[in-house]
Amino acid sequence: MKKGEMLTGFKTMFKHPYRRAAEWKRITGKKVIGCVPMYFPDEMVHAAGALPVALFGSGEPISHADAHLMTNACDQVRSTFDSLLKGHYDFMDGVAALHVCDQVRFFIEVWQLDRPFPFFHQMWRPFKMDGSTRPFLLKELERLKSSLEKLTGNQITPQALRESIESYNESRLLIRAMNDIRSRRPGILGAADTxxxxxxxxxxxxEENITLMKQLISVLEREAIDGSERTRIVVAGHPCAVPDADLLDMLENYGLSVIDDDLFSGGRRCATDVILENDPVEALADSYMNALPCTTHHFPSAWMKSGDDHSPYSDHVIEMVRKGNAEAVVILRMMYCDPFDLEFVFLKKRLEEEGIPFLPLVTQHGPVPLESLRTRVQAFAERLKTHL
Amino acid sequence: MIVAGLDIGSTTTKAVILGFGQGFGGFYSDSMKPTGIDMPSVSKEVIGEAAGKVRLSFNDIERIVSTGYGRISVPFRTREMTEITCNATGVRKLYPQATLAVDIGGQDSKVIKMDASGRILAFAMNDRCAAGTGQFLEGAARTLGVSIDDLAKISRESKRKITMNSTCAVFAQTEIVSLITGRAKTEDIAAAVHEAVANRVYGLIRSVNPEPAAQIVMTGGVARNAAVVGSLERMLDREILVPNNPQVVTAYGAALLAEDLG
Incomplete structure (x- = not known):
């Protein structure tokens, strides 16, 4: 298969996000669980014999949700709820979410009241990541396990969970391999396609994803593209939502090449493997403890070492810049994303201190009004190139 | 070499023509017109008019750098560049020590922070909202029944401080109507309107974290409004420099960049 055909295939899948899951359910007769981004342990759902699918909302204008939610809820939450009210999730058997932020917690509770599903599970994750909270996380993983076993009637054996984790690790490895090709040869794969x-x-x-990713990587490896003249940038932000494709394309149309990112639909998805040494539930718990720095959780050890205003997340972004030999950072701030907005203050300060040029763009779910952003992006590209 | 800088703003289209090199000895000309719907035609007219002032015509222009909100709408441009880059270039040519440029146009306001060499370090623009722009002032003037040029003059008579609570240009007009109904004086409302614009721009300036000793230059149509400039100066506790013709500085920068295209 050619690269163009593969990319069109992915584009179609993303345009009709739940078509494949609905078909899978019809054929297999098994259950589909909608998982609210992010950090939900898909491995556990998979091990129970069900299909975890991410709830992205849709690119449609938000028309139904505002009657139920505050308008200053983030667009990811509003769009997901809007899709629910429009019936896009009706074929699903349940919904599960991890408590990544209070907006997600709050909207899951509204969801339960407004449109109850046969299965609802909210997993609580400690915001403080250290040894003192690990036992709580383990209990939460066990509670999720029992709840999924009850729903599916399948016991999640250590062996089944181990195999699921191995599959997801393989998928993460393949995403990393794809990102590595993108970083080495900018321009080979657009940021929107990625x-x-x-x-x-x-x-x-x-399993299907693994097969497709292997095919894609072998196609990319054969392709001769060397985009070395492009300006290498890192994109940070958008913790739970897939950024607007036109916005990412616009960055690249002005000669900027995204060589690394920490997006939910990017580097964040593949950064940390679940290390299988002993018990697989414990391995899952440890993977949270070793997660990438994120605006939605905290590592007190890093604070204690460096002071109250230290931001491990900023360290992570700066490391991406240094490692990827990037010139600048584009920061995507989804409107009303509280955790990211709070962290943005530290990130901005650190980037200024480090002398790394950055461009913050306030975005929203679905199509972004590009004209208002075009001048900023073009001016940023001019600034990086011309050095007035 | 004869070059033009063309700044197609949401409200006004401005052109600056520069002549360089042998036989010319250097010359400058400018012109402006309301933008309207047909941007390519208006742009040609404005360039033609500016050219006419120095006994040239549109066809004599060798390079055109277009900028502003309509920059990609003119097929005859040599190159398009953003108003950020063009404004910074124009400001630095006029004020070589300037490190902070504040440009407030019809529908947008922008702040550009530069280092000592003039390199752009950061910039900020108003987000999806006309608060803190010329349109805000125009709407307020219309509601008050005064001309936009008189708005600043009238506000000088203000004796009583009123605070505008709305930052949205549309809601502000409703608030003005309710102030008029409450028998507030026109000059006090006008002063409040200028204060509201200055507040928004002040927030934008703070967002780029300017150096305390930065030399500040203000351009764009709103820079002609002494009341907004004065309010900002009070808030910043610093002098703001305003060039003689602040509206054409971005077009001037575009013309300078056209010369540099080489």
């Missing part, structure tokens, strides 16, 4: 490929992987059985 985000769609990774997002589409959250909407299909993991």
């Amino acid at each position: 985000a769609r490929i990774i997002a589409a992987g959250m909407l299909m059985p993991i």
Whole structure:
């Protein structure tokens, strides 16, 4: 298969996010669980014999949700709820979410009241990541396990969970391999395509995703593109949502090449493997403890070492810049994303201190009004190139 | 070499023509017109008019750099560049020590922070909202029944401080109507309107974290409004420099960049 055909395939999957899951359910007769981004342990759902699919909302204008939610809820939450009210999730058997932020917690509770599903599970994750909270996380993983076993009637054996974790680790490895090609040869894979490929992987059985990713990587490896003249940038932000494809394309149309990112539908999805040494539930718990720094959780050890205003997340972004030999950072701030907005203050300060040029763009779910952003992006590209 | 800088703003289209090199000895000309719907035609007219002032015509222009909100709408441009880059270039040519440029046009306001060499370090623009722009002032003037040029003059008579609570240009007009109904004086409302614009721009300036000693230059149509400039100066506790013709500085920068295209 050619690259163009593969990319079109991913684009179609992303455009019709739940078509494959609905078909899978019809054929297999098994259950589909909608998982609210992010950090939900898909491995556990998979081990129970069900299909976890990420709930992205849709690119449609938000028309129904505002009657139920505050308008200053983030667009990811509003769009997901809007899709629910429009019936896009009706074929699903349940919904599960991890408590990544209070907006997600709050909207899941509204969801339960407004449109109850046969299965609802909210997993509580400690915001403080250290040894003192690990036992709580383990209990929460066990509670999720029992709840999924009850729903599916399948026991999640250590062996089944181990195999699921191995599959997801393989998928993460393949995403990293794809990102590595992108970093080495900027221009080979657009940022919008990369985000769609990774997002589409959250909407299909993991085994299918692995097969497709292997094909894609072998196609990319054969292609001769050397985009060395482009300006290398890192994109940070958008913790739970897939950024607008036109916006990512616009960055690249002005000569900027995204060589690394920490997007939910990007680097964040594949950064940390679950290390299988002993018990697989414990391995899952440890993977949270070793997660990438994120605006939605905290590592007190890093604070204690460096002071109250230290931001491990900023360290992570700066490391991406240094490692990827990037010149600048584009920060995507989804409107009303509280955790990211709070962290943005530290990130901005650190980037200024480090002398790394950055461009913050306020975005929204679905199509972004590009004209208002075009001048900023073009001016940023001019600034990086011309050095007035 | 004869070059033009063309700044197609949401409200006004401005052109600056520069002549360089042998036989010319250097010359400058400018012109402006309301933008309207047909941007390519208006742009040609404005360039033609500016050219006419120095006994040239549109066809004599060798290079055109277009900028502003309509920059990609003119097929005859040599190159398009953003108003950020063009404004910074124009400001630095006029004020070589300037490190902070504040440009407030019809529908957008922008702040550009530069280092000592003039390199752009950061910039900020108003987000999806006309608060803190010329349109805000125009709407307020219309509602008050005064001309936009008189708005600043009238506000000088203000004796009582009123605070505008709306930052949205549309809601502000409703608030003005309710102030008029409450028998507030026109000059006090006008002063409040200028204060509201200055507040928004002040927030934008703070967002780029300017150096305390930065030399500040203000351009764009709103820079002609002494009341907004004065309010900002009070808030910043610093002098703001305003060039003689602040509206054409971005077009001037575009013309300078056209010369540099080489």
